Amino acid sequence: MRVYWRYIPQARNTLAALAAACEVHGYELDVADGPRPDVTIYSLNSINERVYRDEIAGADCITIVGGPHASACYREVAEYADYVVVGEGEYTLPALLAAIEDGRNAPPGVATSAGYTPAQHTVLLDGYPPFSRIKGFVEITRGCPFSCGYCQTPRLFGRCMRHRSIDEIVRYASRYRDIRFVAPNAFAYGSDGIHLRLDRVERLLRQLDGRRVFFGTFPGEVRPECVSRESLELVTGHCANTRLHFGAQSGSDAVLRRLHRGHTVQDVLSAVDLCREYGLVPVVDFILGLPFETDDDQRATLDLVREVTRAGKAHIHYFMPLPGTPLSNARPRPLLPETESVLGKLALDGRITGSWMDHEIRFFRHTPHL
CATH class of the missing domain: 3.40.50 (Rossmann fold)
Known part of the structure; x- marks a missing residue:
C-alpha cells in the first residue's frame, strides 16, 4: 500500500x-x-x-x-x-x-x-522519535497546564505536560548545527508547567554545551512570569540566541484575567526589563481585537506595545476564534483608528511584525525569531 x-x-x-x-x-x-x-x-x-x-x-x-x-x-x-x-x-x-x-x-x-470513538491512549514522547529521514525541530515538551481562551494547545494535547528525556533530546539535537526546540514554554521543561524545575533545564543545556542552541525562541517560546534572573542566566550562559520570545497578549489585566492567561501586565514589564538587563531583545506577542476588549483595554495594549518596542520587538496578531476553544464562537472587535495608525508607524519603523488586518497574511508570512 x-x-x-x-x-x-x-x-x-x-x-x-x-x-x-x-x-x-x-x-x-x-x-x-x-x-x-x-x-x-x-x-x-x-x-x-x-x-x-x-x-x-x-x-x-x-x-x-x-x-x-x-x-x-x-x-x-x-x-x-x-x-x-x-x-x-x-x-x-x-x-x-x-x-x-x-x-x-x-x-x-x-x-x-x-x-x-475517542482514543484511549496518551503519547509518551520518548516512545517515538521527533523526526527520522525528514528532519524537523526537536519537540521537548507537549501539553499545557494553562487554559487560555483563544488557544487550541491544551484542547489538543491536554493540560498535563509531557517531556522528552534529556538523552533522547541530545541524541536528535546532535544531527543539527543550530538546535531549536518545540515547546509551549521552554522554561517549563521537566516541570508541571506551574512550578518550574530550572535545575532540569540547566541539566539539558549543559548536555548541549558546545553546540549552537536557541532556547526560548520560535518555535519554543516562554511565558513572561517565567523570565527571571535565574532563567536568563541559563540562556546567556549556554545558548546562542540574542532574543527571547514570549506572549503578553494584552496590556489590560482585566483582559488577561478573562483570557485565563495566568500572568499580569507587570509580569510582562518585568520580563522586558530583565531581557534588556541581560542583553537579550524581547520579542513579545500581542492579540488585538479580542471580543471583550474595551476601548480603554485596547489603548492599554497599545501603550504596552510602545513600551516593548523601545528596545524590543512586538509581533501583532488580530484575534481569530479557533474551533474547540472557549472563544470559538466569539467575534473579533474592530480596531480603533488610533490603533491602526500607531501600528502602521511602528511597522514602518521596523519595530513590529505580524498582521492585524488579514489572518492569512499573518499565517503564511510568519517567520521565526531567533
Missing part, C-alpha cells in the same frame, strides 16, 4: 514527526503535491482548511485528515474525508494505516462519517 503525505509548508514539523512514527511501524510516507493512490494524508489548521477542502473531497484515493482544525471539527471534516485522526497521531495514524491495509474498522481516535 502506497502512502503519501500532502505537502503543506505550515505542517512541515508535523510531517517530520508523523513520518518518523509511521516508519517505526513499517510505513514510509512519500511527499506529494496532490492526492495520490492508495492513501493521502493531510494536516490542516483553521486558516488553510478551506484551501484543501475541495481537493480532499474530489480525491481519487483514500484520504486521511488530521491537525488542529480536523481534531476540533471532526464531524464536519468527516463529511468530505474518508478518515479523520482526532488529536495526537503518533500511535493512531499507523494503527489506522494497518486497519486500512487489513480491511478492518478504524481504530479508536479516528472519526468517519459513521461515527467516532
Whole structure:
C-alpha cells in the first residue's frame, strides 16, 4: 500500500514527526503535491482548511485528515474525508494505516462519517522519535497546564505536560548545527508547567554545551512570569540566541484575567526589563481585537506595545476564534483608528511584525525569531 503525505509548508514539523512514527511501524510516507493512490494524508489548521477542502473531497484515493482544525471539527471534516485522526497521531495514524491495509474498522481516535470513538491512549514522547529521514525541530515538551481562551494547545494535547528525556533530546539535537526546540514554554521543561524545575533545564543545556542552541525562541517560546534572573542566566550562559520570545497578549489585566492567561501586565514589564538587563531583545506577542476588549483595554495594549518596542520587538496578531476553544464562537472587535495608525508607524519603523488586518497574511508570512 502506497502512502503519501500532502505537502503543506505550515505542517512541515508535523510531517517530520508523523513520518518518523509511521516508519517505526513499517510505513514510509512519500511527499506529494496532490492526492495520490492508495492513501493521502493531510494536516490542516483553521486558516488553510478551506484551501484543501475541495481537493480532499474530489480525491481519487483514500484520504486521511488530521491537525488542529480536523481534531476540533471532526464531524464536519468527516463529511468530505474518508478518515479523520482526532488529536495526537503518533500511535493512531499507523494503527489506522494497518486497519486500512487489513480491511478492518478504524481504530479508536479516528472519526468517519459513521461515527467516532475517542482514543484511549496518551503519547509518551520518548516512545517515538521527533523526526527520522525528514528532519524537523526537536519537540521537548507537549501539553499545557494553562487554559487560555483563544488557544487550541491544551484542547489538543491536554493540560498535563509531557517531556522528552534529556538523552533522547541530545541524541536528535546532535544531527543539527543550530538546535531549536518545540515547546509551549521552554522554561517549563521537566516541570508541571506551574512550578518550574530550572535545575532540569540547566541539566539539558549543559548536555548541549558546545553546540549552537536557541532556547526560548520560535518555535519554543516562554511565558513572561517565567523570565527571571535565574532563567536568563541559563540562556546567556549556554545558548546562542540574542532574543527571547514570549506572549503578553494584552496590556489590560482585566483582559488577561478573562483570557485565563495566568500572568499580569507587570509580569510582562518585568520580563522586558530583565531581557534588556541581560542583553537579550524581547520579542513579545500581542492579540488585538479580542471580543471583550474595551476601548480603554485596547489603548492599554497599545501603550504596552510602545513600551516593548523601545528596545524590543512586538509581533501583532488580530484575534481569530479557533474551533474547540472557549472563544470559538466569539467575534473579533474592530480596531480603533488610533490603533491602526500607531501600528502602521511602528511597522514602518521596523519595530513590529505580524498582521492585524488579514489572518492569512499573518499565517503564511510568519517567520521565526531567533
